[in-house]
Structure formats: C-alpha cells, structure tokens
Amino acid sequence: xxxxxxxxxSEQKELFIKMVLMAWDIHVDRTNKILxxxxxxxxxxxxxxxxxxxxxxxxxxxxxHDRMISLLGFGERRFAGLDSLFVSxxxxxxxxxxxxxxxxxxxxxxxxxxxxxxxxxGTDEWFDRxxxxxxxxxxxxxxxxxLNLLINRTNHLSYHLGQLIYLK
Amino acid sequence: xxxxxxxxxSEQKELFIKMVLMAWDIHVDRTNKILxxxxxxxxxxxxxxxxxxxxxxxxxxxxxHDRMISLLGFGERRFAGLDSLFVSxxxxxxxxxxxxxxxxxxxxxxxxxxxxxxxxxGTDEWFDRxxxxxxxxxxxxxxxxxLNLLINRTNHLSYHLGQLIYLK
Numbered sequence: 001x002x003x004x005x006x007x008x009x010s011e012q013k014e015l016f017i018k019m020v021l022m023a024w025d026i027h028v029d030r031t032n033k034i035l036x037x038x039x040x041x042x043x044x045x046x047x048x049x050x051x052x053x054x055x056x057x058x059x060x061x062x063x064x065h066d067r068m069i070s071l072l073g074f075g076e077r078r079f080a081g082l083d084s085l086f087v088s089x090x091x092x093x094x095x096x097x098x099x100x101x102x103x104x105x106x107x108x109x110x111x112x113x114x115x116x117x118x119x120x121x122g123t124d125e126w127f128d129r130x131x132x133x134x135x136x137x138x139x140x141x142x143x144x145x146x147l148n149l150l151i152n153r154t155n156h157l158s159y160h161l162g163q164l165i166y167l168k
Numbered sequence: 169x170x171x172x173x174x175x176x177x178s179e180q181k182e183l184f185i186k187m188v189l190m191a192w193d194i195h196v197d198r199t200n201k202i203l204x205x206x207x208x209x210x211x212x213x214x215x216x217x218x219x220x221x222x223x224x225x226x227x228x229x230x231x232x233h234d235r236m237i238s239l240l241g242f243g244e245r246r247f248a249g250l251d252s253l254f255v256s257x258x259x260x261x262x263x264x265x266x267x268x269x270x271x272x273x274x275x276x277x278x279x280x281x282x283x284x285x286x287x288x289x290g291t292d293e294w295f296d297r298x299x300x301x302x303x304x305x306x307x308x309x310x311x312x313x314x315l316n317l318l319i320n321r322t323n324h325l326s327y328h329l330g331q332l333i334y335l336k
Contacts, residue, residue, distance in 0.1 A: 009177045015295075016184045019316045023323060048216035048334040127183075143187045151191050151319070155326040162330035166216040 013123050020150050021118060027157045028111050031061070031164065035107070038167050040100040047163040052091045054167045055100055057160050059086035062107045065114060068153060071131045072146050074117040079106050121146075181291050188318050189286060195325045196279050199229070199332065203275070206335050208268040215331040220259045222335045223268055225328050227254035230275045233282060236321060239299045240314050242285040247274050289314075 035043075035058070043054035052060075063082035070077045085095050097103070126147040129138035138144055203211075203226070211222035220228075231250035238245045253263050265271070294315040297306035306312055 159330035162327035
C-alpha cells in the first residue's frame with residue numbers, strides 16, 4: 001500500500017496547511033479550557049513568584065493574536081490599544097488594565113475572528129508574505145509566509161500556556 | 169514581481185520542511201541558552217510554588233526528545249530508562265534522578281543526534297508516517313507524518329520553555 005501523498009503541489013499545500021491549523025486549534029482550545037477553569041481571582045495571581053499574572057498573559061496573548069489580523073492582511077485589528085499595556089510594557093507597569101471580563105471577551109472575539117478568516121483563505125494565500133516582511137526580504141526568504149507566522153504564533157501561545165497552567 | 173513559490177511539489181515540500189526545522193532549531197537553541205545560564209542549584213528549584221523543578225523538566229524534555237529517535241525511525245533510542253522517571257512519573261516521585269551534569273549531557277547528545285538525523289532525511293521521508301501511527305490510520309489521516317510530529321514536539325518544547333524561564 002502506498003501511503004505516501006502524491007507529489008502534487010496543491011495537495012501538499014493543503015496537507016501542510018491542515019497540519020499547521022490543527023496545531024493552532026488544539027492550542028487555542030487548550031487555552032480556552034484552562035481559562036474557563038480559572039476564576040477571575042485566580043487569573044489575577046502571579047503564575048510564579050514575582051512573574052507575570054494570568055491577567056497580563058491573557059492581555060498579552062489577546063494583543064498578539066489581534067495583531068495577527070493586520071499582519072495576515074485580514075483588515076484592521078480591533079484591540080490595538082492593548083499593545084501599550086500588554087506588549088510594550090511589562091506586568092505591574094502601573095497602567096490600569098481593562099476588567100478581566102472584558103479581556104476574556106476580547107480574547108474569544110479575536111480567536112473567533114481569526115478562525116473565520118482562516119476558513120476564507122485560499123490555499124496559495126497562506127504562502128504569500130505576511131505584512132511584517134518586505135517584498136524584497138520575502139523574495140530572498142520565501143519561508144517567511146503567512147503559514148510560518150501561524151507556526152510561530154502557535155509556539156508563542158504554547159509558551160505562555162505552560163505558564164497559565166500554573167494558576168490551576 | 170511574483171514572490172509566490174512555484175507550484176512544484178518537491179520545492180513546496182522543501183519549503184515546509186525548512187519552516188518546521190527552523191522553528192525546532194530556534195526553540196532548541198533558546199532552551200540551550202537558558203540551560204547554560206542556569207546553575208545546577210537553580211535547576212533544582214521549582215519553576216513555580218509546588219510545581220515541577222527544572223531538573224524534572226530537563227529530564228522530561230530529554231526523554232521525550234530521545235523517544236523521537238525511535239518514533240521517526242532513526243534507530244534505537246539511547247535513554248529509554250528516563251521514561252519511568254520523567255514521563256510516566258511526576259516530579260517528586262521519590263525516585264533518584266541522574267545527576268544534573270549527566271542530564272545536561274544526555275540532553276545535548278540527544279538534540280545533536282536528532283539534528284544529524286534530520287540533515288540525512290530525504291524530502292519525501294518527512295511526509296511518511298511516524299511510528300506512533302499505524303499504516304491503516306495513516307492512510308485515513310496523512311497529516312500524521314514525521315513533519316507533523318516535529319511541529320507537535322516544537323510546541324511541547326515551547327510549553328516547557330515558558331516554565332524553565334521562570335528559574336532565571
């Protein structure tokens with residue numbers, strides 16, 4: 001039995017997109033499951049002594065995922081205001097964070113939007129450059145495509161998921 | 169300027185492999201950098217109150233990476249004895265762990281071996297099934313290939329890297 005996929009460019013691409021999207025979905029689902037189990041009070045605690053709180057990580061992940069909307073060319077991101085609180089500033093910056101209930105909502109809305117955009121994307125689009133790389137750089141480094149951004153963001157989510165789990 | 173890769177099966181596959189291998193390499197390098205910065209005493213500490221120690225995570229990651237050698241069909245794994253300590257048992261099991269200096273050595277040797285095997289692999293081999301999936305299951309789910317295992321293990325490493333960083 002030949003179990004190898006045929007040497008067909010389009011079929012290969014679809015298989016690869018599926019692999020990357022499955023990894024993304026699994027990690028978003030895992031994060032949602034943990035967030036659902038954590039109370040707002042638990043989220044306010046530090047994930048380790050002196051380290052980031054769950055609220056900060058939730059804001060950070062939301063800001064980073066929201067930014068993917070513009071990086072992947074889906075349109076205007078919605079929560080750019082979170083960057084100054086959760087990306088360019090560390091936790092305990094003294095800035096007032098939005099209420100956790102709001103952050104939970106932004107998080108869910110952002111990932112739902114991303115999922116919808118993903119299903120509308122054509123196979124070839126995934127292999128186009130994302131908006132953080134120039135045309136010139138992309139010509140020399142064609143691996144810096146939209147799918148690669150999703151691989152990297154999945155690893156980023158996984159990294160912080162390993163920290164959020166400590167709040168349980 | 170057409171910056172899209174051509175619709176060539178083999179070229180596409182090489183691009184995917186590069187994307188996945190780059191993410192793997194980046195995360196192994198980051199882990200090595202953190203491990204180099206941590207003393208053996210720091211590694212003995214808990215990454216968060218009551219949670220896994222750095223030593224346990226080092227043993228766990230080494231065991232999981234060592235197992236990749238057999239799952240990817242590269243031959244016999246070398247450190248199967250670590251599984252009972254670091255995979256099937258939690259931290260503080262009461263079992264005696266190998267000295268940290270030995271674990272650091274196993275970790276480095278394992279990732280060096282994997283790197284060497286990776287460079288020897290043919291493009292098509294990455295799209296073959298890995299040894300934790302049957303021929304029958306693979307026929308129905310061709311995404312469960314060796315490259316997909318590497319995507320998943322990179323996320324696994326990233327997850328624990330987010331915890332190891334707390335020892336700094």
